[in-house]
Each structure stands twice: as C-alpha cells, then as structure tokens.
Amino acid sequence: MTIDSYSFSDIGGREDNQDALGMKLDGDRGIFVLADGLGGHQNGRLASDCVVNSVLAGWPPEEDVPLTETIETGIGEANQAILNLQQEKNCNAKSTAVVLNIRGETAAWAYSGDSRLYYLHDGGIAAVTEDHSVAYKKYQAGEITKEEIATDEDQSSLLRVLGSTARWEPAVDQREKLSPEDAFLLCSDGVWEYVRDDEILVDYLKAASAKEWAVLLLLRISARIPKDNDNLSLITVMLK
Numbered sequence: 708m709t710i711d712s713y714s715f716s717d718i719g720g721r722e723d724n725q726d727a728l729g730m731k732l733d734g735d736r737g738i739f740v741l742a743d744g745l746g747g748h749q750n751g752r753l754a755s756d757c758v759v760n761s762v763l764a765g766w767p768p769e770e771d772v773p774l775t776e777t778i779e780t781g782i783g784e785a786n787q788a789i790l791n792l793q794q795e796k797n798c799n800a801k802s803t804a805v806v807l808n809i810r811g812e813t814a815a816w817a818y819s820g821d822s823r824l825y826y827l828h829d830g831g832i833a834a835v836t837e838d839h840s841v842a843y844k845k846y847q848a849g850e851i852t853k854e855e856i857a858t859d860e861d862q863s864s865l866l867r868v869l870g871s872t873a874r875w876e877p878a879v880d881q882r883e884k885l886s887p888e889d890a891f892l893l894c895s896d897g898v899w900e901y902v903r904d905d906e907i908l909v910d911y912l913k914a915a916s917a918k919e920w921a922v923l924l925l926l927r928i929s930a931r932i933p934k935d936n937d938n939l940s941l942i943t944v945m946l947k
Contacts, residue, residue: 708887708946710737710809713917715925716940719897720933725751726895726940729759731766738766738777739807739942741893742785743822745868746800754789754800754870761785762806774808774815775879782806782817782869782877789870801870804877805836805893807944812885817877819867823899825907826882827890832908834880839867857900890920890945897939898924901931917943 710732718724725744730737742758744751762781782804792800803820816824821838837843841861845851851859867874890911906927914920921943928939 708735708812708885710735711917711945711947712737712739712942713921714940714942715921717938719938720935721938723749723752724938725755726897726938727752727755727759728940728942729763730942731763733767735809735811736767737807737809737944738763739891739893739944741805741822741895741940741942742869743803743820743895743938743940744800745802745865745870746798750792750796750798750800751802753792753796754802757788757792758782758785758802758804758869761788762804766808774810774813775817775881778806778808778815778817779877779879782819786869786871786875790872793870799870801868803865803895804869806877807891807893807942809885809944809946813881813883814885814891815879815881816891817879819869819875819877820865821862822893822895825892825894825904827892827908827911828882828886830912832904834882835904836878836880839878840865854903857896862896862900885946887946890917890943892920892924892941892943894941895937895939897932897937898928898941900937901928914945917945920945
C-alpha cells in the first residue's frame with residue numbers, strides 16, 4: 708500500500724495560530740501529529756511545537772519497536788518538553804495532541820485532549836477518538852447530543868492535556884490488517900466543531916486524493932465558521 712496525505716492549518720479569526728502539524732513518510736510507513744496549543748498567543752504555539760518536534764524526533768524507530776510504544780514514548784517526551792518550557796518561560800503553556808503511526812498494514816494512534824482522529828474503513832467510520840473534555844462526558848452520560856458538544860459551555864474544559872504532571876497520559880488504540888481505501892482524519896476543534904461525522908464520510912467518498920478530501924471539508928466548514936473562529940487544522944491520510 709501507498710500513503711497519500713495532505714495537511715492544512717489556518718489562523719482563523721484569531722491573532723495567532725497555536726496549532727502545529729507535522730508528518731514524516733517512508734514508503735508504507737508514516738507518522739502524523741497534530742497539536743492545539745493552550746496558554747495564550749506565543750506560549751500556546753511553543754507548546755504545540757514541542758509536541759510535533761518531540762514526536763517526530765523519535766521516528767522512525769527500530770522495526771521491532773511496537774507502534775503504540777513509539778507513540779507513547781514521543782508523547783511522554785512532549786509532555787516533559789512542555790513542562791520544561793513552563794519553567795523556562797514562567798508560563799502555563801499546555802497542548803492537546805493526536806498522533807497516528809502507520810507501518811504496513813498496521814496503524815496505531817494516541818491522543819490527549821480534544822483534538823480528534825477519525826478512522827474510515829469499509830465504507831464507514833470505524834472509530835473516532837473520545838474527547839478528554841467535560842462536554843464529551845456529558846454526551847456519554849446522555850445529557851447532550853454529539854453535535855451539541857461543539858457549543859456546550861464545557862467544551863473547552865479539558866480533562867487531559869500535555870504540560871501537566873497528572874492527567875496527561877494519552878489514550879491509545881490500534882488496528883491490524885489495514886486495507887487499501889482506508890483513511891484517517893486528524894483535526895483540531897476548529898474543524899470538528901463545524902462538521903458532522905456523516906459529512907466527513909460523504910466528502911471522503913467523493914474524493915480521489917487526500918488533498919481533494921481536505922478541500923471538500925474546508926469548503927463545507929468555511930460556509931459555517933464565524934469571523935472569530937478558532938485556528939483550524941487538519942491532516943487527511945488515504946491508503947491506496
């Protein structure tokens with residue numbers, strides 16, 4: 708299989724872009740990382756850059772290292788890098804993180820915070836990460852719908868985030884036997900707040916490439932976002 712990927716990030720209606728993206732590819736292997744910095748202006752971006760730089764620095768690992776171990780190690784190093792940044796800058800910078808690691812027919816992913824990953828397989832959405840937020844807990848408890856997470860007053864109240872000595876550990880998942888036409892979407896809340904799961908699937912089914920899929924999503928989102936919208940970032944990955 709080959710990997711087709713595309714990334715996009717925009718400042719939106721904010722003064723600074725605190726999102727950071729990164730990827731590396733080598734044949735049928737690839738690693739993709741998206742981070743949404745918290746803490747205001749420059750410090751938020753420094754925190755998200757810590758995530759991207761730390762995760763990519765350890766790739767590619769030795770062939771016998773499990774994919775999940777590679778991700779967990781990178782995210783742990785990112786957390787420590789942000790803690791060091793806090794001391795250096797005397798700030799409270801933090802960041803979300805979502806990471807996808809592909810090796811041949813296996814994929815693993817991990818996340819902390821509310822940046823999401825969608826896994827598309829066999830004509831449907833096979834998995835979606837579960838936000839580490841109070842609003843998502845409300846959805847799981849049946850208090851709000853999934854669509855209402857985006858506008859809930861507790862949407863930005865995160866239960867896990869990098870740059871913390873506690874409650875930063877990522878949730879991890881893995882899939883074996885990937886197939887051609889499988890796909891992944893990594894995105895910040897500035898994207899998923901304005902698009903439904905079924906729309907993500909529809910745009911994927913219309914697209915012939917990762918870039919075309921991203922463009923369709925961005926066209927849909929651009930018609931909905933307010934002028935003061937948050938930074939919006941995404942990475943689309945299609946297997947062929």
